[in-house]
Amino acid sequence: MVLMTKRDLKSMDTEELELFLGEMGEPKFRAKQIFDWLHQKQVDSFEEMTNLSKSLREKLAEQARLSGVEMVKKLVSQVDGTRKYLFALENGSIIESVLMKYEYGNTVCISTQAGCRMGCQFCASTLDGVERSLTAGEMLSQVYAIQKDCGERIHGVVLMGSGEPLDNYENVLKFLRLINDEKGQNMGQRHITLSTCGLVEKMMDLAEEELQITLAVSLHASNDEIRNQIMPISKAYPMEKLLDACKYYADRTKRRITFEYALMQGVNDSDACAKELAKRLRQKHILCHVNLIPVNDVKERDFVKSSEERVKRFAAVLQENGIETTVRRRLGSDIDAACGQLRRGYLKKEG
Ligand code: SAH
Numbered sequence: 001m002v003l004m005t006k007r008d009l010k011s012m013d014t015e016e017l018e019l020f021l022g023e024m025g026e027p028k029f030r031a032k033q034i035f036d037w038l039h040q041k042q043v044d045s046f047e048e049m050t051n052l053s054k055s056l057r058e059k060l061a062e063q064a065r066l067s068g069v070e071m072v073k074k075l076v077s078q079v080d081g082t083r084k085y086l087f088a089l090e091n092g093s094i095i096e097s098v099l100m101k102y103e104y105g106n107t108v109c110i111s112t113q114a115g116c117r118m119g120c121q122f123c124a125s126t127l128d129g130v131e132r133s134l135t136a137g138e139m140l141s142q143v144y145a146i147q148k149d150c151g152e153r154i155h156g157v158v159l160m161g162s163g164e165p166l167d168n169y170e171n172v173l174k175f176l177r178l179i180n181d182e183k184g185q186n187m188g189q190r191h192i193t194l195s196t197c198g199l200v201e202k203m204m205d206l207a208e209e210e211l212q213i214t215l216a217v218s219l220h221a222s223n224d225e226i227r228n229q230i231m232p233i234s235k236a237y238p239m240e241k242l243l244d245a246c247k248y249y250a251d252r253t254k255r256r257i258t259f260e261y262a263l264m265q266g267v268n269d270s271d272a273c274a275k276e277l278a279k280r281l282r283q284k285h286i287l288c289h290v291n292l293i294p295v296n297d298v299k300e301r302d303f304v305k306s307s308e309e310r311v312k313r314f315a316a317v318l319q320e321n322g323i324e325t326t327v328r329r330r331l332g333s334d335i336d337a338a339c340g341q342l343r344r345g346y347l348k349k350e351g
Pocket residue numbers: 118120122123124159160161162163164165195196197198216217218260262293294295296297298339
């Protein structure tokens with residue numbers, strides 16, 4: 001495919017743009033102009049870059065490309081303003097993104113891959129495996145497109161849509177640096193959360209990047225026996241190893257880790273589980289807190305969400321045992337289930 005062999009300018013930082021333009025025989029300052037169009041003004045085509053000559057715009061269109069996303073569906077919640085989007089990538093793959101409106105600002109949940117290959121039992125995104133990893137430009141485009149659509153500044157990003165961010169490490173890192181660039185969206189790193197199912201080596205690499213982002217780790221169990229049943233990745237990285245990596249990350253970055261814990265009735269939601277979890281986290285002295293999420297129903301799987309009472313009790317046991325705990329509020333309850341359900345429903349209908 002000719003289209004994919006052209007270099008993607010949206011995924012480049014200013015230095016890479018300078019090199020590319022140098023190869024084209026263009027002066028350096030063009031790189032800054034193009035970066036400004038892409039990441040400050042956030043246009044989608046060379047055509048719109050009106051301070052470049054027409055002949056340069058044509059030359060760019062011949063020799064380069066701009067990765068992007070195209071909106072194919074949008075649902076707006078009447079309850080809380082949450083918006084869920086389906087975007088198509090250039091190759092036709094479909095991804096899902098969500099706008100969440102919080103008092104402190106607008107946050108977007110983006111996908112890092114179309115599908116996922118991690119195989120978590122309770123997650124809809126992984127049912128058909130991974131189609132492909134997204135480029136940095138495609139990740140940025142989700143934020144830019146939503147910002148344009150809602151007409152308000154996007155304040156924060158969570159990498160919690162489909163895909164495993166650390167399974168697409170280089171592109172995700174590039175995305176983090178680009179969205180943080182002061183000449184672009186200039187999003188503060190502290191307003192960015194990266195969620196992982198726990199790829200230990202990559203977590204160790206990430207610790208060395210000197211980023212101020214929040215790391216969320218999908219734990220969902222208090223021991224290996226339970227975790228092995230619901231998360232295949234657990235067999236590669238037992239919990240002791242994972243928690244050691246978390247400890248290293250928190251010590252190295254001085255950033256508090258969020259442990260995600262989806263409560264599933266009869267699977268991982270007993271008082272004994274809460275006590276076991278608290279004990280393990282305390283023993284490791286990890287700077288952390290636990291975020292409880294009543295599991296979202298996935299039609300193809302038969303996990304059932306824990307009752308409200310059970311969630312409260314689980315939280316109370318954790319807190320009594322010295323672990324800071326929050327319960328995630330459910331947003332957009334009137335516009336289809338969360339976590340890959342919208343994408344899956346669409347693919348089934350179209351397919
Ligand atoms: N692959 C990464 C990020 C994407 S999933 C990760 O595993 O963290 C984002 C979060 O949604 C993870 O915590 C994941 O475990 C959780 N999740 C997936 N399916 C869910 C469901 N049905 N109910 C509740 N949380 C779910």
